[in-house]
Structures are given as structure tokens and as C-alpha cells.
Amino acid sequence: xxxxxxxxxxxxxxxxxxxxxxxxxxxxxxxxxxxxxxxxxxxxxxxxxxxxxxxxxxxxxxxxx
Numbered sequence: 001x002x003x004x005x006x007x008x009x010x011x012x013x014x015x016x017x018x019x020x021x022x023x024x025x026x027x028x029x030x031x032x033x034x035x036x037x038x039x040x041x042x043x044x045x046x047x048x049x050x051x052x053x054x055x056x057x058x059x060x061x062x063x064x065x
Contacts, residue, residue, distance in 0.1 A: 006032030008046060 010027040013020040029046035046052040 002036040004034045004036055006034050006041075009043070011043070
């Protein structure tokens with residue numbers, strides 16, 4: 001198998017047929033890992049895995065913090 005690291009994406013909660021925006025809702029940064037053979041895609045939480053620090057994500061990145 002061959003894997004490719006994709007772009008960083010944000011995940012937003014979806015409930016009752018609509019995206020939840022505002023209130024107690026947030027977004028979750030994730031890194032894509034995609035199989036080059038079948039396109040199976042894994043999403044790795046970027047903060048939990050250490051790719052991003054929570055403070056960097058909350059401020060838009062280390063250059064903005």
C-alpha cells in the first residue's frame with residue numbers, strides 16, 4: 001500500500017440535517033491520510049496527534065499568535 005499526506009482540513013459538527021455554527025460548537029483540525037490505491041481516507045486529529053498545538057489552532061497559527 002502507498003499513502004499520501006493530504007491537506008489540513010477543519011471538521012464542523014453536523015446535526016439534524018445542518019451544520020452547527022456558533023454557540024458551544026467548534027471546529028476540529030484534521031490531517032488527511034489517503035491511500036493511493038483505493039482512496040480510503042483517514043482523518044487524524046491535528047491537535048491530539050501533536051501536528052498542531054491547541055494555542056496555534058485557536059489563534060490561526062504560530063505566526064498569528
